[in-house]
Amino acid sequence: xxxxxxxxxxxxxxxxxxxxxxxxxxxxxxxxxxxxxxxxxxxxxxxxxxxxxxxxxxxxxxxxxxxxxxxxxxxxxxxxxxxxxxxxxxxxxxxxxxxxxxxxxxxxxxxxxxxxxxxxxxxxxxxxxxxxxxxxxxxxxxxxxxxxxxxxxxxxxxxxxxxxxxxxxxxxxxxxxxxxxxxxxxxxxxxxxxxxxxxxxxxxxxxxxxxxxxxxxxxxxxxxxxxxxxxxxxx
Numbered sequence: 001x002x003x004x005x006x007x008x009x010x011x012x013x014x015x016x017x018x019x020x021x022x023x024x025x026x027x028x029x030x031x032x033x034x035x036x037x038x039x040x041x042x043x044x045x046x047x048x049x050x051x052x053x054x055x056x057x058x059x060x061x062x063x064x065x066x067x068x069x070x071x072x073x074x075x076x077x078x079x080x081x082x083x084x085x086x087x088x089x090x091x092x093x094x095x096x097x098x099x100x101x102x103x104x105x106x107x108x109x110x111x112x113x114x115x116x117x118x119x120x121x122x123x124x125x126x127x128x129x130x131x132x133x134x135x136x137x138x139x140x141x142x143x144x145x146x147x148x149x150x151x152x153x154x155x156x157x158x159x160x161x162x163x164x165x166x167x168x169x170x171x172x173x174x175x176x177x178x179x180x181x182x183x184x185x186x187x188x189x190x191x192x193x194x195x196x197x198x199x200x201x202x203x204x205x206x207x208x209x210x211x212x213x214x215x216x217x218x219x220x221x222x223x224x225x226x227x228x229x230x231x232x233x234x235x
Contacts, residue, residue: 006077017091038220043082109156
């Protein structure tokens with residue numbers, strides 16, 4: 001049964017958001033026309049990155065916990081990751097907007113951005129010898145900047161709220177993938193390419209990786225949602 005671990009984690013991640021997508025108050029399913037293009041475009045970027053880093057030996061996947069089906073050197077489960085995780089994260093984003101419509105972190109959006117962009121760029125430049133650290137932090141800074149240039153601070157508070165909430169399931173799921181609850185990790189990181197700082201078993205760089213993944217999905221989601229093509233029809 002070990003070989004179903006990563007697949008099972010994907011199914012667990014998407015199960016509750018998928019079932020609750022048809023809940024009549026949030027109506028998440030009515031937003032899928034904007035959501036799935038966002039997931040596709042974001043996933044394309046991250047899968048290319050994933051593929052390159054796998055070939056470079058920045059990380060690898062433990063066959064002990066995989067079905068053994070590979071597409072461009074990436075396991076099927078890794079492809080599913082970029083569907084199930086964004087789906088669940090944008091669901092969190094939408095649920096929080098429903099229950100907290102006044103955007104309680106609106107005033108923290110710009111300060112977060114002003115601190116994080118120079119911090120990430122600075123840390124990246126200080127660690128150019130570490131592929132995961134430098135590329136990850138530069139991508140994080142780029143995603144934050146591009147989002148701000150397009151949307152200003154309209155969605156930053158909402159994103160930040162969702163990001164902070166998502167860290168709870170993120171650390172649990174990533175803890176499973178990085179060996180926090182298993183004999184061996186599912187995803188094996190080459191520690192010579194990262195800072196070697198872990199939150200439990202999770203590399204600290206993963207918190208920025210997840211930030212970029214979430215914000216890019218939200219950016220595309222909000223962009224598509226504001227166009228007439230992707231607006232849900234009135235019932």
